[in-house]
Amino acid sequence: MECSQCGRCCKYIVFQIPSSIDKDLKEYYEVRGFVVLPAQHILLQYNPCPYLKDNKCSIHDKKPELCRRLDAKHLDGVLILKGCAYEKYAHPYQILELPESIRKV
Numbered sequence: 001m002e003c004s005q006c007g008r009c010c011k012y013i014v015f016q017i018p019s020s021i022d023k024d025l026k027e028y029y030e031v032r033g034f035v036v037l038p039a040q041h042i043l044l045q046y047n048p049c050p051y052l053k054d055n056k057c058s059i060h061d062k063k064p065e066l067c068r069r070l071d072a073k074h075l076d077g078v079l080i081l082k083g084c085a086y087e088k089y090a091h092p093y094q095i096l097e098l099p100e101s102i103r104k105v
C-alpha cells in the first residue's frame with residue numbers, strides 16, 4: 001500500500017480552469033473561499049470532506065469511485081498535493097504546493 005493516509009486529498013478541492021481569469025472573476029472566486037493560482041490556472045479551497053473522521057474515511061467500503069482512483073498506476077495528468085505519498089511517481093508539473101494562505105494539513 002502506497003497511500004500514507006495523510007488525508008490531503010480529502011481536505012482540499014482543486015479545480016484546474018482552462019484559461020487565465022480576469023480581475024473580476026478572480027475576486028468572484030476569492031469571495032467564495034477559493035485561493036486562485038492564476039499562473040497555473042488553479043482554484044483551491046480547504047473544504048474537508050464530512051466523512052473524514054480522525055483523518056480516515058469513515059465510509060471506506062462505500063466511498064465514491066472518484067475517491068478510489070488515485071494510485072501510482074493512474075497518475076497521468078492528475079494533480080498531486082505536495083506531501084502525498086504518490087508524489088514520487090508524479091511529474092513535477094503535477095505536484096501542487098499548497099500556498100501558505102490555505103495550508104492547514
Ligand code: SF4
Pocket residue numbers: 009010049050051052053056057058059060063064067
Ligand atoms: S468519501 Fe472518504 S475518501 Fe472520499 S473524500 Fe470523503 S473521506 Fe475522503
Ligand code: SF4
Pocket residue numbers: 002003004005006007008009010070081083084085086
Ligand atoms: S494525499 Fe495521497 S497519501 Fe494522502 S491520503 Fe490522499 S492519496 Fe493518500
